Amino acid sequence: MALQAASREALAGVELTLIGALEDSTTDDFGQQLFAVAGLLDREIGLRRALADPSTEPADRERLVRDLLGGKVSGDVLDVVAAAVAARWSSPRQLVDGIEDLATTAVLVRAERAGRLDAVEDELFRLGRIVAGDTRLDQVLSDRTAATEGKLSLVRELIGAKTDPLTAVLVENLVAQPRGRDLVGGLEALAAAAAKRRERSVAHVVSAGPLSAAQQESLAASLRRIYARPIALHVEVDPDLGGGLVIKVGDEVIDGSTRGRLDALRRRFS
Incomplete structure (x- = not known):
């Protein structure tokens, strides 16, 4: 989801409201309710335009969404949605993107707190x-x-x-x-x-064979030293590599596989 500057600022502000709401919330399906709101706005073009219209007063947009959703979602979820529509977004579509992002965050926070x-x-x-x-x-x-x-x-x-x-x-x-x-x-x-x-980066690792827990810990430690930040490993097995590993972190690829080395040799001598 690529948000424009105004929408990034809006999302950052509403995320603070979300995290505060989640601290004391007893709503088990907080994320699901936010996903449902995003789905509603995705389907209802006129509604999302009205709720993201920068020419109207934020208080009017907030009043509209409270009248519409009051009693249909929990009070703490409604507070987050009201904060979202009161913010200034780059476009109505990005309001929907933002609410969906908040829903994802709510689910992940719940997973984090549950270990x-x-x-x-x-x-x-x-x-x-x-x-x-x-x-x-x-x-x-x-x-x-x-x-x-x-x-x-x-x-x-x-x-x-x-x-x-x-x-x-x-x-x-x-x-x-x-x-x-x-x-x-x-x-x-x-x-x-x-x-x-x-707060970790993701390394997509393709291995010719399964990696033991000790091997994964060693690889994660090596990548942490290289990139100066914690690295999460997502490991996939591909026997066609022949041997070794292919590691992708962001746009950077480290190809230490047998197949990769052979391909490199072919390019050198072609």
């Missing part, structure tokens, strides 16, 4: 790899003409009780409300958001 953020991050990454490796599954879940409930049923069948319920919340929203995003990219972005929540 389950690591699991959610890992499950998002692994599910992304599963979908990326199954073209048919990706096509079915990304089909914009298919019934949403049918796609959600397939997702629930796929992940069942195997994943954390908070992982399921994030995945189901992505499938139900893709909003122009491809599924694999969306899952990777969610995994990255979970890693960022822990």
